[in-house]
Amino acid sequence: MDETGSRNESKLKNYIVSYKKQIITATALLILVVAVFVFMKNNYSLYKDTIGTIVKANTQYTTNEEGPNKEVDKQYTQTLTIKIRNGEYEGKYIEITNRYSETQMKDTRYSKGDNVFITIENKDGVLTGAIRDVKRDQYVVVMALIFIILLITISGKQGILTILSLVVNIGIFLLFMRRYIEGESFEILTIAMVLSFSVLTLFILGGINRKSIGAVISSLGTVCLITIIYQLVYRFVEKPPYEMLDYVVGHDDFKGIFTGSVIIGSLGAIMDVAITMNSSICELIDTTPKITVKDLVRSAREIGYDIMGTMVNVLFFTYISGSLPMTILKFKNGYGLLAMIRYNVFFEAARFLLGSIGIVLAIPVSTVVALLIFRRKRKQVGKSLPTHEN
Amino acid sequence: MLLALGIILVVLMVVVGGDRGVGSVLALIANMVIMFFAIKLISMGVNPYVIVLLASLLFLSVTLIYQNGTNMKSLAAVIAVIIVMVILTCFIAVVVNKTRIAGYSEVDRYEEITMYVSTNISVKMDQVMVCVVLLGLLGAIMDTSIAITTAVYEIHRNNPHFGSKQLLRSGRNVGKDIMGTTVNTLLLATVGETIMLNVLYLKFHYTFAKLLNSKSFFQEFCLIIFSNIGCLLIIPISNRVISYLLVSDLKVAVWLRHYLAKKEEEEG
Numbered sequence A: 001m002d003e004t005g006s007r008n009e010s011k012l013k014n015y016i017v018s019y020k021k022q023i024i025t026a027t028a029l030l031i032l033v034v035a036v037f038v039f040m041k042n043n044y045s046l047y048k049d050t051i052g053t054i055v056k057a058n059t060q061y062t063t064n065e066e067g068p069n070k071e072v073d074k075q076y077t078q079t080l081t082i083k084i085r086n087g088e089y090e091g092k093y094i095e096i097t098n099r100y101s102e103t104q105m106k107d108t109r110y111s112k113g114d115n116v117f118i119t120i121e122n123k124d125g126v127l128t129g130a131i132r133d134v135k136r137d138q139y140v141v142v143m144a145l146i147f148i149i150l151l152i153t154i155s156g157k158q159g160i161l162t163i164l165s166l167v168v169n170i171g172i173f174l175l176f177m178r179r180y181i182e183g184e185s186f187e188i189l190t191i192a193m194v195l196s197f198s199v200l201t202l203f204i205l206g207g208i209n210r211k212s213i214g215a216v217i218s219s220l221g222t223v224c225l226i227t228i229i230y231q232l233v234y235r236f237v238e239k240p241p242y243e244m245l246d247y248v249v250g251h252d253d254f255k256g257i258f259t260g261s262v263i264i265g266s267l268g269a270i271m272d273v274a275i276t277m278n279s280s281i282c283e284l285i286d287t288t289p290k291i292t293v294k295d296l297v298r299s300a301r302e303i304g305y306d307i308m309g310t311m312v313n314v315l316f317f318t319y320i321s322g323s324l325p326m327t328i329l330k331f332k333n334g335y336g337l338l339a340m341i342r343y344n345v346f347f348e349a350a351r352f353l354l355g356s357i358g359i360v361l362a363i364p365v366s367t368v369v370a371l372l373i374f375r376r377k378r379k380q381v382g383k384s385l386p387t388h389e390n
Numbered sequence B: 001m002l003l004a005l006g007i008i009l010v011v012l013m014v015v016v017g018g019d020r021g022v023g024s025v026l027a028l029i030a031n032m033v034i035m036f037f038a039i040k041l042i043s044m045g046v047n048p049y050v051i052v053l054l055a056s057l058l059f060l061s062v063t064l065i066y067q068n069g070t071n072m073k074s075l076a077a078v079i080a081v082i083i084v085m086v087i088l089t090c091f092i093a094v095v096v097n098k099t100r101i102a103g104y105s106e107v108d109r110y111e112e113i114t115m116y117v118s119t120n121i122s123v124k125m126d127q128v129m130v131c132v133v134l135l136g137l138l139g140a141i142m143d144t145s146i147a148i149t150t151a152v153y154e155i156h157r158n159n160p161h162f163g164s165k166q167l168l169r170s171g172r173n174v175g176k177d178i179m180g181t182t183v184n185t186l187l188l189a190t191v192g193e194t195i196m197l198n199v200l201y202l203k204f205h206y207t208f209a210k211l212l213n214s215k216s217f218f219q220e221f222c223l224i225i226f227s228n229i230g231c232l233l234i235i236p237i238s239n240r241v242i243s244y245l246l247v248s249d250l251k252v253a254v255w256l257r258h259y260l261a262k263k264e265e266e267e268g
Helices: A002-018 A020-041 A137-155 A157-181 A186-206 A210-236 A254-287 A293-321 A324-332 A337-344 A346-389 B002-043 B048-068 B072-099 B125-158 B164-193 B195-203 B208-213 B215-247 B251-267
Strands: A051-066 A072-084 A093-101 A115-123 A126-134
Touching (some): A137 A157, A137 B072, A157 A186, A157 B195, A186 A210, A186 B164, A210 A254, B002 B048, B125 B164, B164 B195
8 A cells, every 4th residue: 555655656756847847837827817817807996987896795586577478587686785996986885776587688697796887876975876887807808818828838839820810810800990980991891801811811820832822812712702602692682681780880881791791701711721721732742742633633622521511510600609599589589480590690691601602612722723833843843853863 | 592502502512522512511401400409499498508518419429420430530529529618618607607798788788679579588598608608619629629630540540650649749730730720710700790899899989998898799709719718728638539549558448449440340
């Protein structure tokens, strides 16, 4: 017993010694994350709006409300004691009554420890107030930090490049959106965004070389193709129900915005396929310079099958999951499946379908582009090969 | 319009993918059917967590095992995805509950539809929101994980003498390559989806502080950041799982290798 125990102990010691550096780094990063979280949680003084912490929450079940299918939705009332954290009334306590339902669609349940933004009114020394929103900044910052740490630990230098490409893309996007607000047409902005996203992302991630150039050309070619398909379909069948588009205000250019959002949404997936196809074909030509065009096409198709199925699923889950709450709500309110597809998830479905068409089309397009780009290289290799053998 | 686009997609998948394209079409349809029933069951009042657990297992078997066959690659991917989902579920539940992002956001409140539908449906929307995030990241982590396991499997087949250390190193290199484009795929999909929302932020002159704390922003942010974190975590995890299954002396791994070899023999 004793012997195995000490052996285990020395094993553990060895383990710790051999991973000393990693353990120290991990601990340091963990401390960093916790420190940032604590700081962000308590940064009340940075805000002009009044923030309070809920120190006591008394919840009582009050009534039932009836739903559309005779459901029983329980209603609750909470008496919240809130300590004010900043501004004029710092340190004082106020009481706020909050009502919420079991479903929590229109209202919110709060509990002890929540930080909330409040509006305060002072009527002859008596403070009354209402909760406006929850303070969420600490979660945004910490999750972004965890993401960056993971990215750099797992991908190293490539991770830093990825962050760079993310920052550049978000910056470009904000810049162009500002131009739209200033009155630029959305079609022109979409073209500009597609060009800059694809060129910058692929060159930042892959460096400036044949592979990246091939990927850029394939992505742009595929985007042109899906735009043509979309315009053709648009011309011959009924118009989309633009009035159901979310978050539309005033006189926005619906068609332009929707087309733009579809194209930009699928661009990422198309670039993904394009870079995979181009680098695999480049790899094939490098490793087997004598490969015939026929063999190359067959291998390219083989790689294409592999990525197609799962990539289409990435888009499916990413787009459809977001519409889950509204879909449930509408099912409960008696909407039928067909009406739902036609109006509620129409835009998600259209985005998903066009994006998937883009993924599938990107496979032959990238194969052709890669063959054209590497044709000369293949010939050069082919010519130099005999001399090399000599 | 959807019908026309759907037909174009199916035709293209079959033309480009041949037999396996047909398989992908069937898998996609199966996923849609599963998703429909999952939504139906949640709205009938069954606990959303239970539904998402069952639906995820079905999604995994359709997308990974049906499409890629019963082999080491797909089995390792399934195991890795389950591990990551379990780890992330706890985090997602905490974050979603602490930030109170269930229900209409401050922007949704002004949408016309909120006036027509009753919200007294007695479905717990905070639980639904956790499921939204889980399902949203499922597609991306399945994709990343099968990419890793396939690559490591190919390396193992071409170099059978490689030990687990060498396999792990190759897997790590593959992971570095695919990470950059996956992150951007997710970013651009989200950007495309939220163009309108972003226009709205600019029109209503959201300040940076207001944006960081707003519910509508966090709902989208939560989806994309957890998908990305999931994609990052799945790389080392699927790398470990496939390397162990391929070369380690663990009883489970040996048994699994034996079982798959026997099965292949019977079929071939």
